[in-house]
Amino acid sequence: MTKRPSFPDGFQVLPEYFNREQQSALVTQLRDILVKAPLFQPVMPKTGKAFSVRMSNCGPLGWVSDIKGYRYQPLHPTTGEAWPDMPNILLELWKDVAPDAPAPEACLINFYQTTAKMGLHQDKDEDMFEAPVISVSLGDTATFRVGNTTRGGPTSSLRLTSGDVVVLAGESRLAYHGIDRVLPGTSTLLKNGGRINLTLRRVTSD
């Protein structure tokens, strides 16, 4: 019997969870957020190599990466201001998908121009892993890769289109995942193309 690599347990895609109208409303709110909390260019710890994605955050905590390491912090790294509030539609998404989890504290905003990629990684900078990671895709379609909780195993690839929601719960909470490629011209949501990914996370265990 042939067995194709399967997705890790707890991994779920909710195709087009947000309709076009909701996606547009979200983009409008994100524009305001990005005025107050501009996209910044993260770099890898130790090496200082630049990420190809640009980032910002909303919510009480934001994920940042610089020469010193990965961490969550309450202030924007260049403006020194608090991160803007998380849009209500995202809090509602969290309550819908993870009704038993404590409220999300961080919403990482990753902006991918068409050449940007994100290597395989785990989301493991949080103090607790019981709550799922929930992510929203907006704009151009991307090729998403997901593996298991250890490096080196089989991986599967999947296209994420605008409005899709991905849930990393249970075993898949610590699954390796990344973005291989953004497919140019596959959505009209963002005027200048590219892709936005929102990642909602519970950070603290309080």
Add this chain to the structure above:
DNA sequence: CAGTAACG
């Protein structure tokens, strides 16, 4: 460390 490139 969520980076890339060279290599088997």
Add this chain to the structure above:
DNA sequence: CATA
């Protein structure tokens, strides 16, 4: 494509 998996590994360093």
